[in-house]
Amino acid sequence: MTVFVAGGAGYIGSHMCMELLGQNYDIVVADNFSNSKPEALKRIKELSGRDFPFYEADLCDPNVTSAIFEKHQIGCVIHFAGLKAVGESVKFPVEYYNNNLMSTISLCGAMKLHGVNNFIFSSSATVYRGDNEMPLTENSKTGDCSNPYGWTKYICERILRDAGAANPDWSVVLLRYFNVIGAHESGKIGEDPMGIPNNILPAIAQTAVGRIERLPVYGTDYPTPDGTCVRDYIHVTDLVKGHVAAIKYSEINTGVETFNLGTGRGTSNFEMITAFERASGVKLPTNITARRPGDLPVNYTSTEKAAEKLKWRAEKTVSEACADVWRWQSQNPHGYAQP
Secondary structure (H helix, E strand, C coil), X not given: CEEEEECCCCHHHHHHHHHHHHCCCEEEEEECCCCCCHXXXXXXXXXXXXXXXXXXXXXXXXXXXXXXXXXXXXXXXXXXXXXXXXXXXXXXXXXXXXXXXXXXHHHHHHHXXXXXXXXXXXXXXXXXXXXXXXXXXXXXXXXXXXXXXXXXXXXXXXHHHHHHHHCCCCEEEEEEECEEECXXXXXXXXXXXXXXXXXXXXXXXXXXXXXXXXXXXXXXXXXXXXXXXXXXXXXXXXXXXXHXXXXXXXXXXXXXXXXXXXXXXCXXXXXXXXXXXXHHCCCCCEEEECCCCCCCCEECECCHHHHXXXXXXXXXXXXXXXXXXXXXXXXXXXXXXXX
């Protein structure tokens, strides 16, 4: 099968390409490099020993998207081509709605025009309401999102549910991610955020190599064992294996199905800092500051549905993720860019 990886040069997309190539899938990749770099694709080819077609393209343009589908016998679409920073979405809501909704609509149009029936969507735990009990399940309450990014994922899920209902041959799998961390075991591919990192582990890693002077810790007065936020952190390698399981599921099932991808375990900010210090041998300077608006004290998922229907569970630990991130960041202190 040939899989179309939309946004395949990004953090999760690049690891997805590696996993698919390693499992002998053929891939076609498109990216506009708005939050990624061409160097990632070069390294994928070097590590995998395989070549693949790549298109530098804006997938919000339906004509551009359809032209790519015209050239290849695509069997499945995986959609990573979305803007994803919560804080940035508050500053630039129109850009987020335009990119995330239009790219999804454009891909659906190309699928229908070219007879592609399988769609794997990169969704997010941000679609869940803040008043749910933990752990979250796929039946937990959604909506009332706290930021435009979350609303784009919520609306895209609605679009895909309606598209799936209108196209009975389609199989749409909505994957709601929790907190993705880690890097490829080679140290050659990893997370390379533009500007100031929005997530804790890239911020930790950049503090360890001196790019950030002091690591900000947002709030130590939460009702948790050590006062800091607790999150469900999933290694990116486990996450992309979950996508392969979703592809296999889509090949034998039709309709629309939702799965949470996480570990079912919570790790606090202080626990993450300690794990990284052990993995790297670097003592991290911190700056304790006020809570960020909208941060929940605890957020983690049940893993039972994915285990039952996808036959998938996360395997890697936070300690392994920290070691992989340190290998990536220490070998690439400036990410993919040259210093």
